Amino acid sequence: MLRINVNGKDRVIQEDLDPEIPLLWVLRDSLNMVGTKFGCGAGFCGACTVHINGQPTRSCQVPAAMVAQQNAKVTTIEGLGGENGALHPLQKVWIDMDVPQCGYCQAGQLMTAAALLKNNGAPSDADIDSAMAGNICRCGTYNRIKAGIKAAAAMAQGGKPAGTRAQGAPKDNDTHAEKEATHERG
């Protein structure tokens, strides 16, 4: 049995689980919280990112038993927004600016971006690049992700609301810059 605090609620998993089972699989298979994605399973892609005690963490690399033992607080994409389905500012911007393409990596991208903005309300390009470097997007949405983070930061500081993608987030992911970004980040 495991007891894990997820999105503010204690969740009890009665199954007899392998003690080494990663948090990712407990979230997805035991708790049916499938917003957190399996990408590489090896700590390289960031698709499985959740927050553990506020820190962006790859849930494929953390034993669920350890999370339970430490009484750690887990936040997943399902808990990123507020009560009653309220969206996190980043989620609003992601929709307004049409950031995702296939969407597979985007829960991880959002969780990493949310942790960044919590600690740094006005991140520079370099701050964003550094914070997001470990989150891979096979669709090459890096430019839109960066524009989205900047727009959410501006919104939080009382700036202009997030605009459309025409205000700095190219929709066509075949742009030269995005191809380069995709290439550089493998």
Ligand code: FES
């Ligand atoms: S699935 Fe966890 S880092 Fe890729």
Ligand code: FES
């Ligand atoms: S939007 Fe498709 S992998 Fe990122």
